[in-house]
Amino acid sequence: MTDFYKIGIDARAERMQRLAIEALKAWNIADCQPQLIKIRENAVFRIKLADGFDAALRIHRYGYHSDAALQSELSWMQALQQDNIEVPEIIPAESGALFVTAGVDGVPEPRQIDMVKWLDGAPLGSIEEGLSDTVGDIAHAFTEVGRLAAQLHNHAARWQPPKDFVRHAWNNDGLTGEAPLWGRFWEFPGLDKAQKQLIEQARQAARRVLTAVGEANQTYGLIHADFNFDNIILRDGRVTAIDFDDCGFGWHLFDLATISILFLGTEQSETVQRAVIDGYRQERQLTDETLAQMPLFYLLRAFTYLGWIHTRSETRTAEEIAPGIVKMVCELAEDYLSAGSAAEGSL
Template identity: 45%
Template sequence: MSADLPKTFRDALDIRARQALAHWGVADQQPELLKYRENAVFRVHLADGRPAALRLHRAGYHGEAALRSELQWMAALGDGGLAVPRPIAAMDGRLLVTLPSEEDFAAQHADVIAWVDGEPLGESGRPLSHSPERQVEIFSALGATMAEMHNLADRWTPPAGFWRAAWDKEGLIGERPLWGRFWDCAGLSAAQATQLSALRRDLQQRLATLPTPAKDFGLIHADLVRENVLVDAAAVKLIDFDDAGYGFRLFDVATALLKNRREPAYEAIEAALISGYRGRRALTNEALAALPLFLVLRSLTYIGWFAARPELPGARERVLRYADEALALARELGLA
């Protein structure tokens, strides 16, 4: 997506990145822009030559408390032995710095996190490239890593001032969901809006009557899609905690599975993920009975996310497609 940016803006973005890097004492380099979505993410190098990632956070998307809390939780997970990006302090000891408003940019925050090696598990919309046997290995490891992340979160005491958004009933299907009002957003057809409104009412009732084992709730990653799972020969690694917050643990499980449902080896993928998870944390059959609900809840989030970003290529088409896909999934899983 960075290739679509006008050259003048790219040049301004490079200057902005070096302005941020001055706080880490490494402004004399050419940052490599990797991604421009919620954040502008650059590959950079520290004074000792180690690679790292610089993030220029989208102004107004997350507040200072939320961004600092994200870094604190990543540090805690790293201390607990998980392979996640670890925050790197600026020269004055701060994990998060504030860049002033300028002609091309509003005031925004920046941080630097350690580089994590590995290849993304896959890319949304493209078949997984690994063999079925390797897919089972990867998803088993992912399930175990996810469970350990949940375990570490439960054992950790957040510091004073810690705040992250909640992927709870209100955050998913309340009046103001975290990723937008998917049932009445711009771009929907009248029929889609009607069906999504009815589905939302039904899901509210189902979520309110969850069996106790399915209510496991606490800090979650919330965006364990293929691109945020890095794979190497030894382990899986989790990146991009931008949307991490408090939520149902089954929401993490559903997110990791949703975009793989059309893979030929999906049944083996799902079984491997659940088996890996159960090797580290309890997940009963009664709880798993609610997995279809969370698959549908996750599918609905994409509608509002793209509706709120009409500037992205193909956003309107994606809103229509994701609405159709979510409604079809609800029917397929017996929820509509």
Template identity: 40%
Template sequence: MTADLPKPFRDALDNRARQALAHWGVADQRPELLKYRENAVFRVGLADGRPAALRLHRSGYHGEAALRSELQWMAALGDGGLAVPQPIATKGGGLLVALPAEGEFGTQHADVIDWMDGEPLGESGRPLSHSPARLVEIFSALGASMAEMHNLADRWSPLDDFWRRAWDKDGLLGERPLWGRFWDCAGLSSAQGSALSVLRHGLRQDLATLPTPAKDFGLVHADLVRENVLVDATGVKFIDFDDAGWGYRLFDIATALLKNRREPAYGLIEAALISGYRSRRALTDEALAALPLFLVLRSLTYIGWFAARPELPGARERVRRYADETLALAEELAFR
């Protein structure tokens, strides 16, 4: 997503990054742009030579309170022993910098966090390259780390001004879901829109009648896709807490599993993740029976996400493809 950026914009983005880095005393470098989606993410060097990640947050996507809360939670998870990026303070001791509107950039915030070593678990749309035995190791560790993240979240007492969005009934299926109105967004055919509208109303009823064990709710990562799970010899690490917030714990599990459902070793993957999770946190069979519901809910989110970003390559085609895939998944899992 970086190679398609026009050179004048790339140059302006680099200058914006150096403007932010001045607050950390390391503006005299060329930051390496790694990703340009919700945030522009750069690999940078600190004054002591350590690598770090600079994030220029998308203007208007998260407010200052939400961004400070994200950094607070990441710090709390790190203090609890979880392998997640830790915020790095500016020369003045702050964790978040507000950049004024300038040129083609609106007012936005920037922060710098630890660089996390490791390779992404995989890439969406490409088969996983690990052996079945290695997949069991990785997904067992992923499940255990996810469960420990949920445990740490439950034990942690956020500050009074802590605020993050909620992946609850309204955030997923309300009139204004967090990632967009997936049933009436641009790019859908009329047949797709009608089918998704019917599905939405049915899922709202299903979500409202969840059995108590499936209602486990609290802080979640909300985006543990392959690219956000780093793997090395020490285990797994979680990155990109941009969408973290309040939500069902089964939503985290479903997110980690959804894009792997077509893998030949999916049975091993799911069993390993669940076993790893249960090694650190209770997850009853009654709760697990609601996993298909959350797989469909997660699949729905991608429709609205791409519809809201028509500038991305192939966005319109992806909207229709994700709609078809979600409707097929709902039928397969008996939600139609």
């Protein structure tokens, strides 16, 4: 069989659509033609339900999460909804399961698949194309995003997860260790020798600081971990987070860095950063001492993006954004090291 991960994106999308149709049997949905929304590491399809409403069906990347980890992700989403924090509503399969596993010929592994109700509105933008022209008042939108991040962190701080709850950790090892969650970013083949040396120096500096910082409860906990443009839906002036695929345990600043990192170096950067911080502080304490570590978390977020394009090289997105990611990582590494930010810090 031709390697699934080396065939063209259109051929992969066709096979994923067949898998989506097969999986819909678990929801007792027939005569539905799933509409592909995006295919990166996960594939997302729009589904028309019998009641006339739409849903999003998500086919997961093989091997990224255990069944227990996916169950935990969906459990947190349900808990957030019960706490009146708007997130996509999960649609269980006919069996009552929150997700199913299905396979078809042409897709080499069985995949975990779940479904949520479709949220009207529009994403703030996309990683590939940046901020959408439909956002309007940028300061208002990102103040609301900052408030939403704080609301999630507040919920996580008081929520008692079930005993079998398990998610990965965006901790020191998960970000700078020998086996980071999104791959050994310093081995990306698009780096030259000087870039590899620079990134390795910055990685070791970041690792020393994170060791000193530790995992204080007030600044570390369950986080979304993927607050990029695609995953924030703007609806009538309100914002909603979607796609909790990467949620796990980590520093709150990692979420805030994710929100604003793609604005760095643009004329909108200062406005967005200020709005996010102002919004966050409306809902949760954020000290100046903690905020002083933002350059570190911009660097760490950039490391993960470099790891992402290294380990997801089969995706069109990785191919499109690779040059910009390499440039961003190297600039942030140089700035971090030259500023002397590698000294011990605290959150």
